[in-house]
Amino acid sequence: MTERVVLHGIGVSAGTASGPVAVVTPAVGIDQYEPASADPEADGQRVRDVLGEVASSLSNRAEHANSKASKDVLLATANLATDRGLIRGVDKELKKGAGVTKAVHDAVELYAGKLRKLGGYMAERVTDLYDIRDRATARLRNLPEPGVPALDEPSILVAHDLAPAETATLDPEMVLGIVTEAGGATSHTAILAAQLGIPAAVQVKGVSNAIVDEPRLAIDGSTGQVIVAPTDEDVADLDERSRRRAAALEGSAGAGQTRDGYGVKLLANIGTADDAVKAAGHDLEGSGLFRSEFLFLDRDSAPGLEEQTETYTKALQAFGDRRVVVRTLDAGADKPLSFADLGEEENPALGRRGLRLSQAREDLLDTQLQALANAAANVPEAELWVMAPMVATVEEAQWFAERARAAGLKQVGIMVETPAAAIRATHLLEQVDFASIGTNDLSQYTMAADRMEGELAALLSPWQPAVLAMIRETCRGGKTTNKPIGVCGEAGGDPAAALVLVGLGVKSLSMAPGKVNAVRAALALHDLETCQKMAEEALDARTAAEAREAVLALADPVLKDLL
The missing domain is CATH 3.20.20.60 (Phosphoenolpyruvate-binding domains)
Structure with missing residues (x-):
């Protein structure tokens, strides 16, 4: 049984919520047993096809995005999936003898380093780039893509980080809150969560380890407080905070x-x-x-x-x-x-x-x-x-x-x-x-x-x-x-x-x-x-x-x- 634990992160989207946990499917990572590329040209085309599929999938999501800002984020990420610089990087890694998933991983990491060095808007796109990497890797391995699971009840999402492509299509009626171990106050995910009115906290260290048997969570998106396995008193306190906030705003x-x-x-x-x-x-x-x-x-x-x-x-x-x-x-x-x-x-x-x-x-x-x-x-x-x-x-x-x-x-x-x-x-x-x-x-x-x-x-x-x-x-x-x-x-x-x-x-x-x-x-x-x-x-x-x-x-x- 999960023990009650109080964690603290950075509140990035105001509001309070409590409910069951929904864990975002993690990335699958490199195939450690894949062979080195024996045909870089054919493997390169295979990666191009997969990146094209990722781009099309993201573009389709954009058509169903819940806001103009969300649509723009998805389309920008789709464009990044077919970036010529990224594809040239994959080709170089394949010619060195890397397998297809390692070639994608190494090319993305090199590209991400360049974006971080640029800073500002481009550094913010590193999360988008990693999302592309993880989706492409899953497709190359014929495994499920990482992301938000199908929700059959309103839940609080928990993830190491949440890609903007995922945040952009969330249903506020089904997503009560967002908790991530990574991220920052000015990230795309934080900004989109605030626009959607979904309480969110980032930099909540240890939340994944604290979750056993997917318990309930309580979150205060203003203070960044997250309670694992909250008591009835905890939930009542959060409800009272929401009531007081509404009264203060009246x-x-x-x-x-x-x-x-x-x-x-x-x-x-x-x-x-x-x-x-x-x-x-x-x-x-x-x-x-x-x-x-x-x-x-x-x-x-x-x-x-x-x-x-x-x-x-x-x-x-x-x-x-x-x-x-x-x-x-x-x-x-x-x-x-x-x-x-x-x-x-x-x-x-x-x-x-x-x-x-x-x-x-x-x-x-x-x-x-x-x-x-x-x-x-x-x-x-x-x-x-x-x-x-x-x-x-x-x-x-x-x-x-x-x-x-x-x-x-x-x-x-x-x-x-x-x-x-x-x-x-x-x-x-x-x-x-x-x-x-x-x-x-x-x-x-x-x-x-x-x-x-x-x-x-x-x-x-x-x-x-x-x-x-x-x-x-x-x-x-x-x-x-x-x-x-x-x-x-x-x-x-x-x-x-x-x-x-x-x-x-x-x-x-x-x-x-x-x-x-x-x-x-x-x-x-x-x-x-x-x-x-x-x-x-x-x-x-x-x-x-x-x-x-x-x-x-x-x-x-x-x-x-x-x-």
Whole structure:
């Protein structure tokens, strides 16, 4: 009989649930007894056929995906299955004498290493690549593919990791929760789970070993707590947490503001025009981050002026007179574009990405800025703001501002994602109209910790005092120049962290649309002075854990029901 065990991971999708376990079928691995390839050409064709089957299977799943975002993930993974670089890698391994499954494994591992080195968006695709490997290996061995089993009752999924291709087609009516031993807070799986409204926790070490005879589980997707073989009292406690959370959220509506009426704009992070249409249906005040790079990725040529104008116009029309902040192309070494290859770099994550790529390829930026200006003209009531990513110097801020204003754009800003930009915020803000802090990258560069490395998740906490100090410096620059500072990273969607950000001087918070209600409710519970005291306590704390504890000690008790 399974013993009651309480485990802790990282909560990535709020909500509570309890129910029976459904274990995701693990990957089968290499065939240890397969012979070396005697006919590399024939074996290569066999692998090509299997990868084609995997791609077709994923494309078919995309047709039944439960959202546009899920469909896009599945189609991107299907494209990766037939990537020419991957297939060339398999051919090389076969010619060395490897068997078919080992050739696939080694080629994928080599490719995955390259993607990790690139970082950012491409590093996130390593999970997709491993999913392709595991599906192809199973087909080559005539064994069942790994994945979610057929569910005959609502259950909580448990896996080492869950491929985005699996998450994208989950039925929220049948999947009560998701628990994985790997993964990270910004992985595709975490993001899709939040969009589907399925409670999820990642980095729950030891959960697979703790499961015997597939017991019941209980999960709190906010705190990351997972209880194996929960008692009736545990389940009742979770139910009570859900009830209290619903009560705390009741009445959360309208413009964001503190208890004493200090306004804080609550905005949505989006990636496509379709996202804009969906987000615009929520009770929020616009979009604080339109990730325009998704229009450029996975294609052989850059989108033209007409296509971009149409996309941006659709997004602006969706929000009407509400603010829309568009980030110009954030690509380059961490999100390679076949039509804008600047060559191999020793350290791509610190290379010519973001605005640095735009300076090397001015034509791409000029077309985008003109398309944005055209879209603004098409929607006269729109409040369009445009900002550049990865700005580190005054010269870069000035260069972008002059180019954007020459295109006719009125509100021009920058992203603060590096310690350099945070420390020199006053000087950079003298060149532009606003700044938005990308807390994910700012944390990564401040703490020297890859945000795709799950084992380093604690270093990337928005509660790290060093990261908070960088945000404080940015806000001081905003106060000195009288320029508004926003946040569009994951920290903005944390109700407790949002209070600290406001206390530091942040004027707007952008997040996943589903997180707005909780942040709005948290703000309404506290006045500005309390938020400022929270910020002081968090900055003075020695550790991230102590910073969070200090803030919760000052908070209204109801705040805990929103976390």
